[in-house]
Amino acid sequence: MGPRSQEQLRRRWTRRLEPVVAVLTLVTACLSGGCTSARNTLGTNAAACVQALPVAARAVHHRGSFDGVILVDEGRLGQPDQTALRAVLDQRAGRRVTTVCLVSYSGEFRLSQVDLPTGSAPPGGTGHYAIVVVSPRGVQLLATFVLSTQPLGFRHNHLGP
Numbered sequence: 001m002g003p004r005s006q007e008q009l010r011r012r013w014t015r016r017l018e019p020v021v022a023v024l025t026l027v028t029a030c031l032s033g034g035c036t037s038a039r040n041t042l043g044t045n046a047a048a049c050v051q052a053l054p055v056a057a058r059a060v061h062h063r064g065s066f067d068g069v070i071l072v073d074e075g076r077l078g079q080p081d082q083t084a085l086r087a088v089l090d091q092r093a094g095r096r097v098t099t100v101c102l103v104s105y106s107g108e109f110r111l112s113q114v115d116l117p118t119g120s121a122p123p124g125g126t127g128h129y130a131i132v133v134v135s136p137r138g139v140q141l142l143a144t145f146v147l148s149t150q151p152l153g154f155r156h157n158h159l160g161p
Contacts, residue, residue, distance in 0.1 A: 049101035052134035056103035059115040059132045059144050064107025067129075070152060071136070074098045088118060092142045093135050100142065102152065103132040109146045118143035 049069045057066075077086055077097065089097045109130040111117035121127075127146035135142055 048099070048136045049103070049134070051139045052101040052103060052132075052136060055134050055139055055141050056101075056105075056132035059134075059141050060105050060109065060130045061113060061115075063109065063113065064105035064130060067104035067106050067150070069104070070102045072100050072102055089133065089135075089142050092116070093140060097135060097142070099136055101134045101136050103134065104150060104152075105130045105132070106150070111146050114144040114146060116141055116144050117146065119145050122146060122148040 049071055053066075053069065056069075076082070077089075077100065086097070089100065106129055109127050110125055111121050114130055114132075118133075127148050129147045129150045131145045131147060131151070132141070133143040133145070134140065
């Protein structure tokens with residue numbers, strides 16, 4: 001095998017292993033007590049979303065870099081500015097959605113490159129973020145948004161309070 005073939009093989013395996021590494025990291029954190037409280041030191045309550053990670057990775061076809069995951073509850077989904085989104089999610093889930101997991105990826109995305117694309121394409125047709133919406137109940141893919149800017153803070157640049 002030549003150096004070029006080895007590099008292609010390494011890249012292919014790296015892309016396939018990224019979601020596995022993310023899941024193992026979250027599981028390790030949970031087992032070591034990081035997920036035993038309602039919120040850990042990162043300020044996230046997304047432990048319920050561990051099972052959503054492989055679903056989200058498949059929705060973006062393992063493209064981009066994983067940025068983070070957020071659990072969004074009834075209070076946030078029920079706000080007046082979320083009415084249209086709520087209707088789409090309820091319809092796709094076949095029931096009233098009370099919580100969702102939002103999984104963010106950064107990279108270059110087009111609506112045609114993700115599963116269940118929702119909303120309009122960003123200017124130029126390519127977005128820098130894909131936000132995957134997964135129902136933690138039944139681990140069901142509900143929507144994928146391709147956006148130019150990230151609407152929520154998925155990244156945590158430091159540990160501690």
